[in-house]
Amino acid sequence: xxxxxxxxxxxxxxxxxxxxxxxxxxxxxxxxxxxxxxxxxxxxxxxxxxxxxxxxxxxxxxxxxxxxxxxxxxxxxxxxxxxxxxxxxxxxxxxxxxxxxxxxxxxxxxxxxxxxxxxxxxxxxxxxxxxxxxxxxxxxxxxxxxxxxxxxxxxxxxxxxxxxxxxxxxxxxxxxxxxxxxxxxxxxxxxxxxxxxxxxxxxxxxxxxxxxxxxxxxxxxxxxxxxxxxxxxxxxxxxxxxxxxxxxxxxxxxxxxxxxxxxxxxxxxxxxxxxxxxxxxxxxxxxxxxxxxxxxxx
Numbered sequence: 001x002x003x004x005x006x007x008x009x010x011x012x013x014x015x016x017x018x019x020x021x022x023x024x025x026x027x028x029x030x031x032x033x034x035x036x037x038x039x040x041x042x043x044x045x046x047x048x049x050x051x052x053x054x055x056x057x058x059x060x061x062x063x064x065x066x067x068x069x070x071x072x073x074x075x076x077x078x079x080x081x082x083x084x085x086x087x088x089x090x091x092x093x094x095x096x097x098x099x100x101x102x103x104x105x106x107x108x109x110x111x112x113x114x115x116x117x118x119x120x121x122x123x124x125x126x127x128x129x130x131x132x133x134x135x136x137x138x139x140x141x142x143x144x145x146x147x148x149x150x151x152x153x154x155x156x157x158x159x160x161x162x163x164x165x166x167x168x169x170x171x172x173x174x175x176x177x178x179x180x181x182x183x184x185x186x187x188x189x190x191x192x193x194x195x196x197x198x199x200x201x202x203x204x205x206x207x208x209x210x211x212x213x214x215x216x217x218x219x220x221x222x223x224x225x226x227x228x229x230x231x232x233x234x235x236x237x238x239x240x241x242x243x244x245x246x247x248x249x250x251x252x253x254x255x256x257x258x259x260x261x262x263x264x265x266x267x268x269x270x271x272x273x274x275x276x277x278x279x280x281x282x283x284x285x286x287x288x289x290x291x292x293x294x295x296x297x298x
Contacts, residue, residue: 215275
């Protein structure tokens, strides 16, 4: 028990930079200070995140087989999570089609990237980026199609997906990337995580609390099915410890903020999705040190 308490305290200390960035974003929102949310969102999705993906894939020490394994494991875990989430939403008498993206897609960007790096170092970051690329593709192309009135034409042109394809193509062809390109991608990618954390804190501070009861149920589905799906896939595929731990941690992330944004724009259940994001994030951060301990043993 003492060892767990010591690890919990150490993990909280390690998480202080992450929590500080989230707190600054929340403080900014509460003080109603100028915040270019649209600019940051566009910058992160169109420039810095693609740069991070490209740099990580171009420089990672994971071999191509390991990266392909992460992508396959991610798709399988998300599929299992989506199926279980749909059944549980129906059992809870909640609109499964509308709330399914919120229930099964994890926050692989704002929290997934820094948490994986915190837990597993550079190897965990490489796994997290591969997971994030696949998760982003599923979110912006497949999952969003579940919502009514969504026009997804051209979604395959996502900068994150294109950066992933270019980096993987260069690796496969053994084409050397110029040092100045790698350094430019590194510099741009380095600001991605802080910007994501600031945006997360700002968004959480402004999320309305309406639909809290239904949102809490969606949050429970996200956290529970995500963790179980990650553990099941890691066991089924007999993944290496770091890959298994990073995948499990990614799948256990709270609801993605972008799922709330989609729900608010295209449905009348924006408050429910917002509450799910808020509740799942608060619960995850409260138990994050235990999640780190558990992921290390996955």
